[in-house]
Amino acid sequence: MRIEKRLSKTFKQFTESGKSGGIVLIACTIVSLALANSPWxxxxxxxxxxxxxxxxxxxxxxxxxxxxxxxxxxxxx
Known part of the structure; x- marks a missing residue:
């Protein structure tokens, strides 16, 4: 299976999952906290x-x- 097709299938499964919104929200929160407390x-x-x-x-x-x-x-x- 080509890597593009495999990544596309994985991304589709992730977006259809009910947990995807929470995971993205937690990841964005962690990135925001890290940036706010960094040299940048x-x-x-x-x-x-x-x-x-x-x-x-x-x-x-x-x-x-x-x-x-x-x-x-x-x-x-």
Missing amino acids: SEAYLGFWHRHIAGMSVEHWVNDALMAIFFLLIGLEL
């Missing part, structure tokens, strides 16, 4: 305070993406 912390924090379309990235996450998140949660219920 100033650049990392600077990224969150960079302005895009008049609002900081942090503001976009807190307001826009969280609103979408809670909308989807409400639709699930």
Whole structure:
């Protein structure tokens, strides 16, 4: 079996798993904590305070993406 096909099958199985969202969330949390406490912390924090379309990235996450998140949660219920 070709490696591309094997990787594609593995990725498909992972995304269809109910555990995949939690695993990705934990991995992103670990990366964020590592970056925030590393020598690159100033650049990392600077990224969150960079302005895009008049609002900081942090503001976009807190307001826009969280609103979408809670909308989807409400639709699930």
